[in-house]
Amino acid sequence: MHLQMKSGLKRAAWGILALFLAGHPVCGADSPTEPASSTPRDPGALSFPALGSPAARKVRVEWNRFYDNEGLHAILAQLHEAFPELTKLYSIGKSFQNRDLWCLEVTAPQGGKASPKPGMYIDGNIHGNEVQGGEVVAYTAWYLCHQYGRLEAVSDLLNHSVFYLVPTINPDGRDHWLHTANTASTSRSGVRPVDNDGDGLYDEDDYDDLDGDGVITQMRIKNPFGHWKPHPDYPDYLMVRVGPEERGDYDLLGYEGIDNDNDGRINEDPVGGYDMNRNWAFDWQPNYIQPGALEYPFCLPETRAVAEFVIAHPNLAALQSYHNNGGMILRGPGREGGAFQAADDNVLRLIGQRGEKILPFYRSITIWKDLYTVWGGEIDWLYGARGILGFSNELWSNRNLDKSTSDGAPDQDAAFIKHVLLNEAVVKWKPYHHPTYGLIEIGGLKKEWGRTPVSFLLEEECHRNMAFTLYHAGQMPRLEFGECQVEKLAGQLFRIRAAIKNSRLMPTRSQQEVRNHISPPDVITLAGPEIKVLSSGRVVDRFFNQVEAVKRRPERLELDTLDGMSQTWVQFIVSGRGNYQLKLQSAKGGILEASRHLPEN
């Protein structure tokens, strides 16, 4: 496909992967061929797509790097500009530092039909340091837009569902992690100041990049009775603990820093200091039970904005949230005994099992049982309070480094660093004179090591995780009218039995919704200008005439749910003649309409 490059897109033109370099400039390349000149040609124009990548790329993005908040927004904005008919771009709220939480809504044009489609909400990066979720969500947006109309599976998905893609719901934490010196694990928080050490001051003793190399690494001090020694094979960066009867050379002193506030402690009140994924209302517990929960659920502008967005979108049936790391497909509940209906768990288990095949280094597990207890987590609220079925994935696993199914030992990682990354992940130990400790050494692993993939595996993470969510989205309820049996009982008295098919795994309403009346019931109505509905009900057993006849308003039949992979029969006893309309309204299954007429005499 040939297209004109808009000036706004040129900025992304550098983003062509060397991997796609091909020697022969022919069709399938992205840009029109340009006249030969002395300046080297854009290799992207000379490339051929490998399978998995869109043939034509209106928006060129390199998927082997991390983007800051503005970078992610630029990707979404360019996609919106390039695919205005498929996308809407809006902010769902503001962060503590007033950054927008950008959402790209992606769905096929509906041709004027206002019918709501089943929706899937996907976000990433709730923890500031867990950045690559942002890239996975942005990749999903990029892929869906480009493959619509090209791949049948993608067109079908966008025709029948809508995606709400929010690459980062913690833009402050993201930018803080990317732009300032940090470790792989800090900062998990957002940047709202918190008095972590209870001295009445806020964020006054953060980590310090003492040696000014732009990286927060470790501090170690020589000690003839130390508990640590350098690894014999990788002495530059790997420390090992000595045995109980062994004398080491060093003690570890934690991450780089000084006692900024003269209180006898180091790095005890860093920037932020809370956990955005413990601030959600369902099964929420206060700070002293669940560290990081803050003062009350949704006291953060970011979590509150997402909650309000979710409440305002009753069509949301599926959810995915991206974290790192460990290679996990996590489902609730977050705590032992937490709310989870068996039927809902079953659906998620089936989807998660497929996920383990799509994501070979991932395990599909339950949070409280297989990981740890979480009070007030995001996906627990989305399920518990709203009945939305979904997962949080712990992106990336070091099992992917040596392609094994078991967790790698530290020296395996070290070997990878030495022989594959050529030592790029580490800072060698260097002496430093510390104001409190005196002569120490500073060095160790960079923040990009351990929790985020290396560049050449990041694109794989993006694609495979997206593929998992597309499978999940494909299991949202898909409704159609099935067989319709009309039986004449007497003169103008008829029995109409209609089947409603749901051809996907997920029900229109999860058991959690049904039990707690979270969403309105699915409603099927029958109406006609010359028709009176005398009775209606759900057919429990159509061979033995068991019908749950409603007591009131028979023209408006309420159904608890339409189960996945099944068809539901309903019965209407009507008198009259002529045309009638069957209409099904389901908050998460969409709207179905059928016009029929009663048989003539």
Place this chain on the structure above:
Amino acid sequence: MHFGLSPMEIHLKRSGRSGCLEILAAAALLATLSSASGEPSAYLDNQRLGGQLLELAGKFPGRVQFHEAGQSLGSNSVWLLELGQGTPQERLQKPALLVVAGIEGNDLLGTSLAMSWASQLLSSKEDTFTGLLQTTTIYLFPRMNPDAADNFFARPRNETAVNRRPGDDDHDGLVDEDDAEDLDHDGLITWMRVQDPEGEYRLDPVDPRLLLKADKARGEFGGWRLFREGIDNDQDEQWNEDGRGGVNLNRNFPYNYQFFGANSGPHPVSEAETKVLADFVVAHPNIGIVFTFGAADNLLASPPGGPSPAPTNTGTIPSSTGPTRQRPAASDPSPRQTPTSLQGGDIPYVREIGRQFRETLGIKTELKGAAEPGTFSDWVYFHRGRLSLAAQPWSPALQLEMVKAKTAAEEAAKAKESSKENKPAPGDKPAETAPKGGPAAKPEPGAKDNEDKRNEEDRAFLKWLDKNAPGAFVAWKSFEHPDFPGKKVELGGFAPFAKTNPPEPLVQELSAKYNRFLNQLVRQFPRIAVRQVKVKPLGSGVYDVTVQVENSGYLPTSLVQGQTTREVLPTRLVLELENRSFLSGSRITYLPPIEGSGGMAEARWILHLPDAKPVPYQIVSALAGTVKGAISLETK
């Protein structure tokens, strides 16, 4: 416009959120406002409440700050009144009492009581008042739920305790579609009883104006159904099940919050009003005592749970001879779940204050208090670790108990009088000889011990209303109800607000009682001071220094729950010295909680101070204020 001010003044109010509002010019306007509404009611509508607040702010500039803290969905202002002296920063460092009224909103009385206390305090003898405000800050939210209070003044009068957030109470996908109706156009939404064999009620044999739940175990047949007055607008065979609004703000807080509960809202702190209140509490860590007029009572009835010994100072970090890197450990280890009752060490304080509360109200026995999920006051104690007291300002049970106690006292006085005259023989029991009398205490003639007591309170209360507020119970009248053709339907029963607010003449008397109680409560804070400084020169400019900090107030510097939650920061003693001056210890020493009534904690350092200059120190307590001074090293 809901306040009667010019748009410019409204603008002024909005922009005055963070600062104080100084309004003097409006005083004249106010006079007209307060007398404008025909009713000289003891209950204030939102407009008159705003007027009174404005008046106070105008009368006492510099000591009263008056803000619009937020707005309800019904576009009513949520007001905040702050009594205090000094700059905002200074006020924030003084021990503070927070009084919250009208949070359920149908209790108009709470607002009147809070306003009465504020006025009394401000117009009390100048030096008492300034003395109090020099050491104390008082925050008042006189009406958290103005939307529900509006209902009292609207016609028809319909009592609800919810704000104006639209809701689908009956989960049918329709919002607010089946409200109550004033079928008999008497201006009141009362009750309707329908004679129907399906009904679970029967007429009370003692007073057939009342209904009694049929007890199948006693072989009782029902026969009456009971609904709020109205029709089944949405034809779902439920009556008035999805009325206008909303969320009960006092069910909308995170402790013991009921998801999917009645009127609890979509999630904790979902409402503009509750967010204002929660954020205010978080932003004012100097609040040590909270008093809420509302459910979650712990004053009329003693809180459950056995008292356990209060935490002692021994065993926690004493002084700087050891490392002071750790904050003092909470006396209770961090539990895995929030406790479900008050901590043992905190119970005696709540019980004692409850005793004072009942004594001030003039009742002799404990009453069953209202316990509800998701209340503000429970959040304050269980999650924020502050002393949190709550009581519904008035109830039929309380009224009956007050009458009973008063009567008993009068009788006792009378008996004493007559015993003086008769000179009874020793051993006579006055209680037995006391004449029977008093409307509530007098038993039915011919009453037996095994009398059916199921409706006792309603019966007695109705009798009391007959005498004191006859309009508060509407006599049952027949009504042809379209939803119940051919059935006997009667409209009547307790009038809206009759069980939540006393007849207006009683408000003044209650105000006097609550004023006394609050005047006492506002003086119960912990108060720290340095009791003694011990300086022992060790020679060559080296000193062994000990500082003893005393709490001369009533409450401890932190409740047990304050330590458990870690939301009450530990008291810290800061010596303003360079690091090199410390031979043992460091700049900041955290003190363990100090009990009131003379409790003490001390800190000790070895200091190297060759120039022997005085050492400035600062003691900062979250709830007991800040003390500054200097340690003199000169020894005589």
